[in-house]
Amino acid sequence: MTNVLVLETHADAYAANLRERFSDLEIQVARSPADDHVDYGKVEVLIAFGLGVTEALFTRMPNLKWVQSLATGVDYFLRNKTLAQDVLLTSGRGIHGPALRETVLHLMLSISHDSNGLVRDKTSRRWDRRAWPLLAGKTAVVVGTGIAGAAIGYLLKAMDVRVIGVSQTPRAVPGFDEVVPRRELPKVAAAADYVINVLPGDVANRKIIDGNVFAHMKPSAYFINVGRGDTVDEQALIRALRERDIAGAGLDVFTTEPLPDESPLWDLPHVFMSPHIGGLFEEYQQMAMPLIIRNMTAYLADRVDQMTNVIDRSGKAT
CATH class of the missing domain: 3.40.50.720 (NAD(P)-binding Rossmann-like Domain)
Incomplete structure (x- = not known):
């Protein structure tokens, strides 16, 4: 099974939507990187905003293959030198x-x-x-x-x-x-x-x-x-x-x-x-989930070419 970590304050809600749609996912949830119950060694897919995701955290995820950013910007991920170059990165562009x-x-x-x-x-x-x-x-x-x-x-x-x-x-x-x-x-x-x-x-x-x-x-x-x-x-x-x-x-x-x-x-x-709340709106999850589901469907079918907002690792979505 594909192991997915949802790292977000409202991770449970995202996880519930994914479990409803995909029966072949093993989903872990964490509100912050400080949560110590997560088995990071098993994580293949990370869904997160990027704030608080550190270089040390990526070193704990040796099996990571795809990061789905919940934010439009992926600069928080790109600045981490321990994010392997072959890890797929997709953004949340289009919902903001x-x-x-x-x-x-x-x-x-x-x-x-x-x-x-x-x-x-x-x-x-x-x-x-x-x-x-x-x-x-x-x-x-x-x-x-x-x-x-x-x-x-x-x-x-x-x-x-x-x-x-x-x-x-x-x-x-x-x-x-x-x-x-x-x-x-x-x-x-x-x-x-x-x-x-x-x-x-x-x-x-x-x-x-x-x-x-x-x-x-x-x-x-x-x-x-x-x-x-x-x-x-x-x-x-x-x-x-x-x-x-x-x-x-x-x-x-x-x-x-x-x-x-x-x-x-x-x-x-x-x-x-205002304290960086431009993208912090109550309907965020319902607007983000269609993108996540579309990309997860393509990923599980091994159709990366059908995924949306793939980043070329120089910061440009394709």
């Missing part, structure tokens, strides 16, 4: 569009409605009617034109926002008024009211959003990040915020998570934050 577009909208509306100020007013019982700016008529630059980026583009265009996409492979993409090559990011950032980053974490994307991008942005513009924290030069962002080179930011991801107590981002007044 609705969640990330709603997260972006939440952050943009938090900014435009000054949700921090509204909370302070409520706490102090202050009735202060302040005008707020519409999103309609504004320009948004979305860095990353994949599934999540396109979902964000469609939503913003429906709200009469002009949407410019930035991509390594510029092409016409539904949901965008235009798409430009990555080298033009500083140029289009200069025209943006919102620069929205949805890039996944990999070596090619490290600190793509840097001081040069912030220097080109208007003092009235905002930066939104729902991609990965290491795609942004966080110190350059902090400088831009402190010096009011940009008006503020809406951040769901950070270079170090949890965000350290000493980070200046906690106290900067025009920063709106």
